[in-house]
Every structure is written in structure tokens, then in C-alpha cells.
Amino acid sequence: MGKTLAEKILGAHAGNDVSAGEIAIASVDICIAQDGTGPLAIRQLEKLGIEKLANPDRVVFFLDHSAPSSRKELSNDHMFIRQFAKKMGARVSEVGKGICHVVINEKYVNPGEVMIGADSHTCTGGALASFATGMGSTDVGIGMAFGKTWFRVPETFKIYVTGEFKTGVFPKDLILHLIGLIGADGATYKALEFCGPTIEAMDMSGRFTLSNMAVEAGAKVGLIASDETTHQFLDDMGRGDKWKPLEADSDASYERVIEIDVSTLVPTVSYPHTVDNTHSIDEAVGINIDQVFLGTCTNSRIEDWEIFAKMVKGKKLAPDTRFVAVPGSEDVLKEAMVRGYYQTLVEFGAVMVAPGCGPCVGIHAGVPGDGEVCLTTQNRNFQGRMGNPNASIYLASPATAAATAIEGAITDPRKYVKELKSIGKDQVIDTEALKAVAHSAQKTVERVTADTVAKVTPKAKEASEKIEKLAKKAAAEYGPKAFKAAKEFEKTISKLASDASKAIKEAIRSRSKPKAAPSTKKSASKTAKKTVKKAAKKTVKKAGKAVKTVKKKTAKTKPSSRK
Amino acid sequence: MLKGKAWKFGDDISTDHIAPGRYFHLRSNLPELAKHVLEDADTEFASNMSPGDFVVGGRNFGLGSSREHAPTIIELAGVSAVLAKSFARIFFRNSINVGLPVLICDTDKIGAGDELEVDLEAGIIKDITNGVELEFTPLPPTMITILNDGGLLSHIQKHGDFNLG
Numbered sequence: 270m271g272k273t274l275a276e277k278i279l280g281a282h283a284g285n286d287v288s289a290g291e292i293a294i295a296s297v298d299i300c301i302a303q304d305g306t307g308p309l310a311i312r313q314l315e316k317l318g319i320e321k322l323a324n325p326d327r328v329v330f331f332l333d334h335s336a337p338s339s340r341k342e343l344s345n346d347h348m349f350i351r352q353f354a355k356k357m358g359a360r361v362s363e364v365g366k367g368i369c370h371v372v373i374n375e376k377y378v379n380p381g382e383v384m385i386g387a388d389s390h391t392c393t394g395g396a397l398a399s400f401a402t403g404m405g406s407t408d409v410g411i412g413m414a415f416g417k418t419w420f421r422v423p424e425t426f427k428i429y430v431t432g433e434f435k436t437g438v439f440p441k442d443l444i445l446h447l448i449g450l451i452g453a454d455g456a457t458y459k460a461l462e463f464c465g466p467t468i469e470a471m472d473m474s475g476r477f478t479l480s481n482m483a484v485e486a487g488a489k490v491g492l493i494a495s496d497e498t499t500h501q502f503l504d505d506m507g508r509g510d511k512w513k514p515l516e517a518d519s520d521a522s523y524e525r526v527i528e529i530d531v532s533t534l535v536p537t538v539s540y541p542h543t544v545d546n547t548h549s550i551d552e553a554v555g556i557n558i559d560q561v562f563l564g565t566c567t568n569s570r571i572e573d574w575e576i577f578a579k580m581v582k583g584k585k586l587a588p589d590t591r592f593v594a595v596p597g598s599e600d601v602l603k604e605a606m607v608r609g610y611y612q613t614l615v616e617f618g619a620v621m622v623a624p625g626c627g628p629c630v631g632i633h634a635g636v637p638g639d640g641e642v643c644l645t646t647q648n649r650n651f652q653g654r655m656g657n658p659n660a661s662i663y664l665a666s667p668a669t670a671a672a673t674a675i676e677g678a679i680t681d682p683r684k685y686v687k688e689l690k691s692i693g694k695d696q697v698i699d700t701e702a703l704k705a706v707a708h709s710a711q712k713t714v715e716r717v718t719a720d721t722v723a724k725v726t727p728k729a730k731e732a733s734e735k736i737e738k739l740a741k742k743a744a745a746e747y748g749p750k751a752f753k754a755a756k757e758f759e760k761t762i763s764k765l766a767s768d769a770s771k772a773i774k775e776a777i778r779s780r781s782k783p784k785a786a787p788s789t790k791k792s793a794s795k796t797a798k799k800t801v802k803k804a805a806k807k808t809v810k811k812a813g814k815a816v817k818t819v820k821k822k823t824a825k826t827k828p829s830s831r832k
Numbered sequence: 833m834l835k836g837k838a839w840k841f842g843d844d845i846s847t848d849h850i851a852p853g854r855y856f857h858l859r860s861n862l863p864e865l866a867k868h869v870l871e872d873a874d875t876e877f878a879s880n881m882s883p884g885d886f887v888v889g890g891r892n893f894g895l896g897s898s899r900e901h902a903p904t905i906i907e908l909a910g911v912s913a914v915l916a917k918s919f920a921r922i923f924f925r926n927s928i929n930v931g932l933p934v935l936i937c938d939t940d941k942i943g944a945g946d947e948l949e950v951d952l953e954a955g956i957i958k959d960i961t962n963g964v965e966l967e968f969t970p971l972p973p974t975m976i977t978i979l980n981d982g983g984l985l986s987h988i989q990k991h992g993d994f995n996l997g
Contacts, residue, residue: 294996317985345860389897403922405925407985415993419994651844652849653854
């Protein structure tokens with residue numbers, strides 16, 4: 270009998286073949302805790318007199334739940350964590366670096382690994398084919414110390430997903446729909462395995478959203494096979510060498526198979542106070558919203574920011590609604606600034622909060638008032654979740670959140686067709702960098718032609734040819750917008766070449782006049798040759814850099830699988 | 833034999849009900865946090881319960897966050913066991929780890945305020961008030977081992993490692 274992903278990974282870490290229902294003692298690769306659960310884990314280790322962690326380099330404490338700290342007690346907890354980590358040689362992801370489940374996937378966890386975290390949404394790592402699961406502080410503390418823990422090998426529900434998402438419908442809608450379908454305890458103690466053509470075509474951001482919410486159906490883990498999309502993601506994150514393919518055996522045994530055709534889905538909203546209280550957008554339209562929140566480990570990645578920014582660009586936040594935006598990590602924040610999403614959201618009317626959990630955990634940064642209603646991209650809407658038991662929380666996708674922020678009441682994002690159509694097609698080209706190179710090339714050519722001689726021409730030609738070649742390469746590889754940008758670049762360069770050639774001719778004509786002594790002529794020729802060589806080299810290097818920038822940007826923003 | 837009064841709660845009691853996020857700053861001060869136990873499900877509970885009483889929930893008790901503080905403060909408050917139709921996974925495991933018995937049974941048969949007697953060994957819950965006798969689902973052997981050792985920390989202290997047979 271074949272193995273599920275959960276059985277494969279746990280078996281490899283237990284050192285023997287395991288099947289669902291068995292108890293396994295398995296080694297753990299990564300242990301994480303955050304500022305709310307870390308102090309208790311540390312105190313438990315102190316009670317045990319632990320002096321050394323099994324693998325301190327892969328123990329990470331995240332200061333993300335109250336970041337920056339909102340109270341002196343929590344500042345003291347942060348200090349306590351830092352001191353312990355320093356003593357043990359463990360890592361600390363500081364205040365402002367981001368949410369544990371976003372950062373851990375950007376920087377640490379790899380396919381086939383076992384990760385335990387003192388935070389229930391540790392299951393987000395399942396999208397990278399890691400057996401990633403949430404546990405309590407004592408379990409995780411002991412994992413840190415001993416490098417292992419015990420598991421009951423879970424039975425698996427196969428979630429087989431087909432079809433293409435309709436415009437305005439996203440992976441968040443799919444996972445809310447699934448939880449509504451099976452219930453908040455529908456998969457208790459089970460592993461979920463998301464698979465099928467829709468999952469294969471889905472980008473990593475969408476996959477993270479699915480795995481993140483596995484726990485909201487009671488599941489232990491939400492696994493997705495490691496494939497080329499996983500490979501590309503790890504490559505982009507600078508650890509492509511950690512990639513390996515991993516999938517369930519075709520004859521693996523599943524407790525239940527649930528098939529979903531996403532082409533039948535509509536934007537979905539979870540009503541207060543349970544995640545499985547799902548309704549279609551039609552029912553929810555018009556509910557007044559006091560605060561919209563874009564963020565959390567569910568939907569705070571750059572792709573989520575893109576959706577929101579594309580939806581609200583040039584528009585204004587509804588007058589009686591507040592909007593809080595929290596990037597998932599420092600990298601997301603930087604990227605949002607480069608791409609202009611940050612500016613778009615500020616101009617729209619966002620209150621910007623530092624990377625971290627933000628108002629999701631009810632500590633700070635947007636606690637609702639009595640009777641207030643929030644619509645958020647987070648994963649939980651339990652009573653009191655955002656810090657006030659007398660407030661109500663609705664859950665939805667970033668697109669629904671954006672439409673709602675524009676109108677001040679729950680709004681069907683499909684109303685904004687034009688905006689939705691622009692999502693995922695954004696080939697971000699660093700046109701500024703291209704322009705800068707063109708400008709610099711122009712300056713160089715101008716400077717060179719000022720005192721050039723006939724020998725200059727082949728060098729200038731060579732430089733421009735090289736630039737053209739690089740630009741063409743970028744154009745060939747990176748989509749229609751890049752092509753357009755490269756074409757413009759080529760045009761600029763050919764104009765420069767023609768200008769240069771004119772200038773050179775002019776220079777030669779003027780220098781041919783018998784006024785200049787032969788020695789001066791010779792010296793000028795030598796200097797010009799040297800200058801041109803240097804300038805050409807510099808220009809080509811700059812152009813190469815620009816092309817690399819284009820490559821990097823476009824690679825990160827490949828056309829989304831969302832159609 | 834455990835004896836006490838039943839405090840009834842509904843379905844889907846989350847860790848946010850049990851240990852609300854707004855008391856996040858009290859997590860390093862558990863006795864203080866315990867004064868707010870289950871506050872968002874029943875504001876009277878913490879002040880009116882007596883040590884030995886039972887928390888009786890419905891389906892999916894303890895869903896949500898991994899905060900071990902939730903079962904810890906239930907235990908610290910003096911609750912002798914939590915009874916529910918079903919439990920969320922992390923809460924269930926955490927409860928055993930902190931030495932709090934969690935028993936799966938048909939809690940519809942128990943009334944609010946009923947006097948209960950629980951025999952952990954025999955697996956029997958007696959509702960003295962209405963005379964109903966219930967069986968609870970036995971814990972898996974691994975968890976019985978940990979619970980009998982007084983929780984995971986004591987288990988490790990006792991054996992120096994996992995000793996789960």
C-alpha cells in the first residue's frame with residue numbers, strides 16, 4: 270500500500286515505515302515559538318534544567334504578536350526570549366521582521382521536513398510539503414531540547430481540486446468554502462492533502478493561504494506536494510538547493526476524498542463567530558463595516574497586496590470606515606514599496622502598521638469598539654478574537670476586503686471587473702532602471718563624441734549592440750510588457766548610436782581641418798580610444814545590471830495561475 | 833473519584849473564550865490570567881466556580897490557538913476535568929500535557945449545575961442530580977501514560993526522555 274505525504278514525511282523522521290493511526294517518535298527539523306508562547310516553553314525547559322538545545326540553529330523565536338510591544342509586560346517577555354535565545358544560540362526574528370508563518374516559509378522550512386511550532390497556524394508550512402503542525406509550549410519546548418516529539422500518524426483527507434477560478438474568486442474563497450462544507454471540526458486530528466490540477470496550477474501564495482487554514486477545519490496539517498512551483502519559490506528565496514520533489518503515492522490510502530470544482534465557487538464570507546459559518550457574497554452584500562484589515566499569516570503576502578492595491582488604486586476609502594494594512598514580513602513591505610502598492614494604499618487611506626500579526630490577535634493596532642464590525646483577511650473570527658468580545662468579525666479574501674473598504678459595506682468584488690482583470694498580469698518592469706541606463710549611455714556617448722576620432726565608431730557600435738542583445742534577451746524571456754520596455758530601450762539606444770555616429774562625423778570633420786598639430790591629433794585619438802573603451806565597458810555592465818533587475822522583478826511576478 | 837458541579841458551555845468554545853487575547857500580557861503571570869478563565873463565554877464562571885467543579889462543553893471544545901495557557905488556567909482554577917462531545921486537537925493534547933483530564937462523552941445528558949462524580953479509572957461519569965450514568969471514550973494509551981505521570985513535563989522528568997512504550 271502506498272503512502273500519503275504525512276506517512277512519508279513522518280516515516281522518514283521516525284526511521285521506520287509508519288501508517289495512519291500509529292504512534293511515532295519522530296525527529297523534528299525546525300522548532301518555532303512566538304512571543305505569546307515562547308516564554309512558557311522556555312520556563313518549561315528551565316524547569317527541566319535544559320542547558321543545550323538539540324539543534325539551536327533551527328530553533329527560531331518570533332517577536333510578532335505584540336510587535337512593537339504594546340505593554341511593559343510584553344516587552345519583558347521579549348527580553349526574556351532574547352536572553353534565552355542568546356544563551357542557547359537559537360535564532361530570534363525581531364520585532365518588525367514579520368509574522369512567524371510568513372517569515373519561516375520565506376527563510377527556513379523546506380520540503381520533506383518536520384516542523385513543530387507553538388502556534389496553531391504553523392500548518393502554513395504544509396504548502397512547502399513540510400509536515401508542519403502547531404502544538405503547545407511544552408511540546409515545542411521539549412522538541413527544542415530533544416530534537417524529537419511524538420505523533421499520532423494522521424489519517425488523510427484528500428482534497429482534490431479542479432477547474433479554474435472565475436474572476437474575483439480566490440484561494441481564500443476556496444478554503445472558506447471547504448471549511449463551511451466540512452465544518453470547523455470536520456477534519457479534527459486529520460491531515461489534509463490539497464491536490465489536483467487547480468492546486469498544481471496555483472502559485473505559492475495561494476497554496477500558503479490553503480495550508481494556513483487547515484487548522485480551522487481541525488486538521489493537524491495541510492499538505493501540498495513539492496513540485497516545480499515549490500522549486501521556483503525556493504529559488505526566489507535563495508535556497509533552491511533545498512528543493513526536492515515530494516508527492517503522495519498514487520495508491521495511498523485516504524480516509525475521505527473531497528472533490529471541489531472551483532469554477533462553481535463565488536466570493537465567500539465567514540460570518541461571526543465561527544469560521545465554518547460561511548455565506549456566499551450575495552447574502553453578505555450591504556453589511557456595514559467599521560474596519561477593514563488586510564494582513565495576517567493567511568493573506569499578507571505581496572500577491573495579497575497586489576490584489577488590494579489594484580482594486581483601490583486611485584480610489585478613496587469609504588468615509589466612515591477605517592482600513593488597517595499590515596505586511597506579513599519586512600520583505601513584503603520592501604517589495605510593496607518598490608512596486609508602489611504601499612503608496613497606493615496610503616493614498617487610498619490606509620493606516621499602516623509594522624510587519625507582524627497586527628490586530629488579528631486582539632492585543633493592539635486596531636481593537637474594535639463595542640458593537641463594531643470588522644471585515645478582515647485573517648483566518649479566525651471567534652468572539653473576542655480581535656480583543657473585544659462585543660465586536661463582530663467577518664472573514665473574506667483581499668479582493669472582497671478591498672471592495673468593502675471602497676464602499677464601507679460588504680461588497681462583491683466582481684463589481685470591479687476592470688480592476689480584477691489587471692491582477693496577476695502585472696509584469697513589473699524597472700523602467701526607471703532602464704531609463705537610467707539609457708541616460709547614462711547617452712551621457713557617455715556625448716562625452717566621448719566631444720573629442721572623438723574615427724576609431725571611436727566601432728567601439729560605440731559594439732557597446733550599443735551588446736546592450737541591444739541584452740535587452741532583446743530580456744524581451745524574449747520576460748513577457749509582453751518587458752518586451753515593450755525593451756523595445757523602447759532599443760529605440761533609445763539606436764537613436765543614441767545614430768546621434769553618436771553623427772557627432773563622430775562632425776568631430777572628424779572639424780578635426781580634419783589642418784589647425785591641429787599631428788601630435789595633438791594622435792594624443793586625442795589615444796585618449797578618446799581609452800575613454801570609449803572604459804565607457805563602453807561601464808555601459809554594458811550597467812545594461813547587464815538593468816536586465817538582471819528586470820529578470821528578478823519579472824520572475825517574482827509571473828503571470829498568476831488565476832485567470 | 834472526582835466530584836463537583838457542572839458548568840455548562842455551548843459548542844465551539846475557543847481558546848479566545850478561555851484565555852482572551854486582550855490578556856496576552858498576563859501570560860507570564862498565570863495566577864492572574866486564571867482570574868479571567870473562560871471570561872468571554874461566561875463572565876461569572878471564574879468568580880463563582882468552586883475547586884473540583886467540571887467544565888462541560890459541547891462540540892469542538894478548545895478550538896483555535898495553540899496557547900497552552902488555556903488548559904493551564906482551567907487546571908489552575910481548580911477545575912477537575914473538562915467534559916465535551918469533542919475536542920479540538922491541540923487543546924486536547926495540551927490538556928493532557930498539563931495534567932488536565934479531558935473526557936469525551938454525550939454532554940447533552942448533563943444539566944447546568946448538576947452534581948457530577950467522575951471515576952477516571954472506570955471510565956464512568958455519574959450525574960447525581962438526574963441519575964444518568966455516562967461512559968467516556970477511553971484516552972489513547974500514550975496519553976494515559978503522560979496523564980498518569982502528571983503531564984508531559986513530569987513524564988520527561990521521570991524518565992529523562994519519552995517513554996511511551
